[in-house]
Amino acid sequence: MVERSLGVEEEFLVVDPDSRMMAARAGQVIAEASPVLGERVGPEFTDMQVETRTAPCGPATEILDQLTYARRELAAAAARAGAGVVASGSPVRGNVAPATITQGERQQRGDATFRALHDEVTVCAMHAHVHAPDRDRAVLLSNHLRPRLPLLVALAANSPFWCGRDTGYASWRSVGLQRWPVAGPPPHFRSARHYDETVARLLDTGALVDEGTLWWDIRLSHSLPTLEVRAADVPQSASTSALIAALVRALVREADAAVDRGDSGPEPSPELLRVAYWRAARDGLDGDHLDPLTGALRPVRTVLTELFARLGPYLGEDLPPASDWLRELLTAGGGAARQRASAARGLTAVVDDLLVATAEGGAAPAVVGAG
DSSP: OOOOOEEEEEEEEEEETTTBEEEOOOHHHHHHHHHHHHHGGEEETTTEEEEEEOOOSSSSSHHHHHHHHHHHHHHHHHHHTOOOOESSSSSSSOOOOOOBBBHHHHHHHHHHHEEEEEOOOOEEEEEEEEOOHHHHHHHHHHHHGGGGGHHHHHHHHHOOOOTEEEEEEEHHHHHHHHTTTSSSSHHHHHHHHHHHHHHHHHHTTTSOGGGOOEEEEEESSSSSEEEEEEEEESSSSHHHHHHHHHHHEEEHHHHHHHHHTTOOOOOOHHHHHHHHHHHHHHGGGGGGEETTTTTOOOEEHHHHHHHHHTTHHHHHGGHHHHHHHHHHHHHHHHHHHHHHHHHHHHHHHHHHHHHHHHOOOOOOOOOOOOO
């Protein structure tokens, strides 16, 4: 089995701890956190967002340790800056349109290119980077992961609210991203050359500012020797991020075995893949998963449980902790369900509960009825 190191990025929203509204204080939070976290903390697209990142890790337990530490230090830094940070894929309260984009020539080109799309760019994701220095192999691995992307969307769904409104979706972030010219599942690629030619054509059309605005849910990192999987909302708990990272690496290892057999990856129907994304974003962990290869509908929870059982050999030493994290998630309920449970006490309570969950880095209490 190929040994592949793993790194994780998590994005967080900055809020005012008194009003619980969105707050443009990312710069202050980063300034307070940098002496402790160093290069593991940095800016995101707007000044209402902060990103943390792990070093390359081996076991998924190491990922969890780094994520938990970063969340706690970031929350403490935010408090010193008179702010708070929350792990939510979308803003619960406050106005973010137009977004307060960070300053720079690249951002100005983005404003000119994407225009009102930037108004709703204040969303937060979790990215898993799997070491994949062979770019030809990496795109074949991407082909194999494409049909699994809707399942990752459902597993991580944690953005039911948008600026004071319940959208009716579990992952509104995923829905909003589909409006961008280059987003969602990537194409099926034959080789790294095919990938590079496609990116070059997209740049020529003006649909991208640079490779950093490739918002595919799997892409070759433009700065690291990794395959970057970007489908997930940032989860409420660090253990769910570690679970997703472990699952992604196991899927990559499974794909390694298929590539070794000469299998370049399935080509699901674009129509079914699109609908599978939509259903996953709408219903999250408590919905039905549409298999984009067969069209079969089955409960997400059942599909996840069976997938973990099958991936045991590829999870390796991650199997025991990842199994615990999966049980924890299925018991506590998905992020969207937990946010809605908090909303029974008002949207201020949603932010309050997110502040606590983010700072502690752990799981929230179980949602009543989340069996």
